[in-house]
Amino acid sequence: MRKEGRGASGFPTEAKLRWMGKMDGITLERLGNLHLVFLHLPIGFVVAAVLLELWRWRRPSVEGAWLQGRLLAANAVASLLTAGAGLLLASGGNYSGEVLALHRWAGVTCAALAIAAWMAHARGGKWAGRVMLFALLVATIVAGHLGATLTHGSAVTVWWRTEKTESKKTTVAVHPIAADAPVFEKEIRPLLERSCFECHGPLKARGRLRLDTREAALAGGKSGLPAITPGKPEASELLRRIKLPRDDDEAMPAGDALELTPAEIARLEKWIVDGASWR
Template identity: 30%
Template sequence: MSTLSVFLFSLVDFVGSFHPLLVHLPIGVLLLAALFQFLSQKEKYQSLASAVGISLFIGMLSAIASCISGYLLSGTGDYDEGLIFNHQWSGIALAIISIVAWYLNWKGKQITWITALMVFLIVLTGHFGGSITHGSDYLKRAFLAEASGQAEEKRKPIPNVQQAMAYQDVIKPILTSKCYKCHGPNKQKGKLRLDMPDFILKGGKGGKAIIAGNTDESELIKRILLSKESDDHMPPLEQPQLTKTELDLIHWWVSSGADFNKKVADLAQTEKIKPVLLSLQSEEKAEAALISDIPEKTVGQADAKIVQELLARGVAVIPVALNSNYLSVNFVALDSITAKDLQLLEQLSKQVIWLKIGDSNLDDNNLKSIVKLSSLTRLSIEKTAVSDAGIALLNGLPKL
């Protein structure tokens, strides 16, 4: 691809990205113009008649700009085509009607039904836009949440989790509540759709969302584990984040083969995942389940400066549970691990109990730093240069 083509594509993306900002301008200005026009018919407010024309003119221009930027944004392919079609053509109709309304006003004419049609199109276009960003049932969901007094639907307990379908009953509800807003039927950010098995297996622009049996190469898990400050972290920082239990369940499902048709009982289960699965049978939050490898003994908070340095390097550092000072550290986003990284890690020896440092340049020599993490209860070092002799060093970790 030539430099010019790259520049043009970048320009299209740049201009299109302004649509969410521009789209609110014609809504406000055209509604204001309609209000001015209505009030100016009363003798008391006739002075507002002069403001109608300028309001319609600004609203008309902003509606046209919104149409252009919206068309460019739709080319990214991140949104449902049906909803895009409705929103696009209602927006174009609104722009045309705003031009007609401005022209008639310029000629000194006021046609009430034109103004009424303009207001109707504002509402209709806004509704279609809301369906794109929040889902086609956003009004119904908002009403139900208000009626029930709950902002988020509570997950129903599973009567017998071992007989439940692993994907349908355990994994899909997590994806529905935490992923569908950006990767569902109405919007496919990065061309990734997670609401149906075929789409999940297909992946998106970033590659395969899941690779059965390989959590290290599954893009979905890698993105979830990234620092929340990272632009690639999933879900976005402003959206509800996955809980520790939800992440454990997705990790377990992928590592067990990511089968869409098997029951929970048919998939391999470690001793660590069993209590997490069992907690799904209770109405209590899964985080309350007993996780055997989290020490009961409390520990002081980690040095915030050290944690920030690791985060700045791209290392994922998160608490293992709510209100816990114990940490889970994941080096999945790093291409190579440096001596400085290991030195920082050593300073968190009391807090780090889960460490994932596989698929890296780790070897027997720098494994000596890992041995100093005396609180470790989980360690993942697959796809490294660590030899059997290096593995023997880990015998000095009593809790591993």
């Protein structure tokens, strides 16, 4: 029987996490952001423990075993802190989708394996400890890969390029578009892909807002306001934020995404006035 407040996956439901956040929003938000700091600790401890294990394989010593035990103990504590902060960060609604679910499970797996590796070493199980340590290393690599994909997009983990780009601002996905394509496919979707999908797409939904589907855009995000209201540009939160000065905290697009030109904003506004057709 499923416990109240928990989803089918065993994690607290989004509603439960939002309720937790309301108890002390500022404190919990800051704790969640610490995930970005804590995550470097278990990575360092795991790498150090693996290197020490390789050294001990050739030169066993009491001192090496003692040091490795301390490293694994510190890693277990750091992994629990990282996983806990990560769950709080995920509850903020800035990320969504399958990658988030996989990263969350990978993080919890890392914490469990960190404790198992520490206990195996403490009990003197040489081979059990090595198996746990190897599994922990693999889980750490997987969790790190998924975390990088979640934060920076899938392109960050591609280790080769067919051509070089000067900066992130000049990197734009190019898709062939037929000359007789509808207005959305020809003019609007390229703008959203270039300036919006990095933060509000299938991999990352900042503020619980997605703009890659019409239904999600009409529903809006964490603010409760629709990003797009067909026929009513004045009631479209997306258009309001795009028109804000760049130094405004609510201005979109945020970060390094390429901002829209006045002509592009006018094109987007006319599209909304005409009914915001997604075809």
